[in-house]
Amino acid sequence: MDVNTQTNPPSMPRIGDKAPAFKAVTTQGEINFPDQYAGNWVILFSHPADFTPVCTSEFMTFATMEDQFAKANCKLVGLSVDGLYSHIAWLRTIKDKIVYRGMKNVEVKFPLIEDITMEVAKTYGMIQPGESTTKAVRAVFVIDPKGIIRTIIYYPLSLGRNFDELYRVLIALQTADAFSVATPADWRPGDEVIVPPAGSCGVAKERMENKQDMTCHDWFFCTKKLDKDKVLGTILKK
Numbered sequence: 001m002d003v004n005t006q007t008n009p010p011s012m013p014r015i016g017d018k019a020p021a022f023k024a025v026t027t028q029g030e031i032n033f034p035d036q037y038a039g040n041w042v043i044l045f046s047h048p049a050d051f052t053p054v055c056t057s058e059f060m061t062f063a064t065m066e067d068q069f070a071k072a073n074c075k076l077v078g079l080s081v082d083g084l085y086s087h088i089a090w091l092r093t094i095k096d097k098i099v100y101r102g103m104k105n106v107e108v109k110f111p112l113i114e115d116i117t118m119e120v121a122k123t124y125g126m127i128q129p130g131e132s133t134t135k136a137v138r139a140v141f142v143i144d145p146k147g148i149i150r151t152i153i154y155y156p157l158s159l160g161r162n163f164d165e166l167y168r169v170l171i172a173l174q175t176a177d178a179f180s181v182a183t184p185a186d187w188r189p190g191d192e193v194i195v196p197p198a199g200s201c202g203v204a205k206e207r208m209e210n211k212q213d214m215t216c217h218d219w220f221f222c223t224k225k226l227d228k229d230k231v232l233g234t235i236l237k238k
């Protein structure tokens, strides 16, 4: 990495920031991001290049799960620094020719942004020069219905993402919001959730003496049951 990049790191969006706004051409027409997604969760993700194998496996997987994400009120938006006609040709090839792990005739219905100027990719820190100066890394931004960035995950070029994990992240964020709880390591719906830490000595004492519906491993670490049906019934569209 060059010295200048180390001393003057580029500014990148952070968790809790408003998602930087942009207008872009996509395979589904123009989009006005994030305003047109207000009221929805959205996953904005980048991939290095069209017509490459890891990216193809990712797009087939994500497109196959699009309805599952939609039920959790979440829309998907992809990006690479390729042009629109390359995107269209690649998505047509995926649908018409590629059979992979039981997936075939996969139609990518979510928008794929063309970003040949790298303007959006650079704004979102998707170009990481130590990895590539000409391709976006595999970035994932989970953005909430108010346009706030809630999770950022980056993967290198060679590593395909785990889309079950991205779905788990989405459901965990929504669960934390809906039930005012946190979610422990490896949490999945139906597992115990973490009650916010005691904010006073009185509450800490009460928690240890009168645990009510909680399991307290110590005063600062209390969990409680949260039924899977309650979680999914609250979050998922009927």
Ligand code: BEZ
Residues within 6 Å of the ligand: 048, 049, 052, 053, 054, 055, 056, 135, 157, 158
């Ligand atoms: C791929 O998607 O297969 C890929 C893209 C860029 C670099 C390495 C792999």
